[in-house]
Amino acid sequence: MNTSSPDPILRPEEFRRACARYATGVSVATVSSPAGAPEGLTVNSFTSVSLDPPLVLVCIAKTATAYSSFRAAKSFVINVLREDQIDLSQHFASSQSDRFQNIAWHSGVQGAPVLEGVLAVLECAIHSSFEAGDHTVFVGQAERAESHEGVPLLYYASAYRKLG
Numbered sequence: 001m002n003t004s005s006p007d008p009i010l011r012p013e014e015f016r017r018a019c020a021r022y023a024t025g026v027s028v029a030t031v032s033s034p035a036g037a038p039e040g041l042t043v044n045s046f047t048s049v050s051l052d053p054p055l056v057l058v059c060i061a062k063t064a065t066a067y068s069s070f071r072a073a074k075s076f077v078i079n080v081l082r083e084d085q086i087d088l089s090q091h092f093a094s095s096q097s098d099r100f101q102n103i104a105w106h107s108g109v110q111g112a113p114v115l116e117g118v119l120a121v122l123e124c125a126i127h128s129s130f131e132a133g134d135h136t137v138f139v140g141q142a143e144r145a146e147s148h149e150g151v152p153l154l155y156y157a158s159a160y161r162k163l164g
């Protein structure tokens with residue numbers, strides 16, 4: 001039994017360190033801007049919510065370059081990355097202005113970008129959204145899904161990891 005009293009205020013670095021102990025998959029969330037340009041960013045804050053209806057959620061930082069496009073969008077795509085796609089993850093995590101330059105993709109059913117060669121794709125209509133601190137949580141209803149054989153890219157303890 002731990003009898004030490006916790007600090008009354010949780011410091012951000014303690015919170016970040018504890019959350020880093022939860023292994024997550026790595027995905028790229030994509031959206032079409034109001035002008036029709038493809039936008040996307042690497043996320044690990046993605047999860048399934050409901051089977052009936054099929055709902056997922058993704059959390060987007062209000063400071064993200066694609067944030068305003070997510071706020072204006074009617075749909076988004078979750079592209080689940082394979083373990084050999086670290087470069088793609090880093091590319092979409094960069095501050096590069098045109099992240100789709102030299103990237104293979106096509107427009108999904110509702111126009112949001114679908115990346116080629118990923119492990120899984122979920123094309124979602126925005127069901128709802130709500131503010132949560134410095135992020136907005138976007139809940140999407142999956143309208144189309146595809147999955148392929150392979151192994152997922154994982155992130156744990158602030159580093160990319162592999163199964164096994």
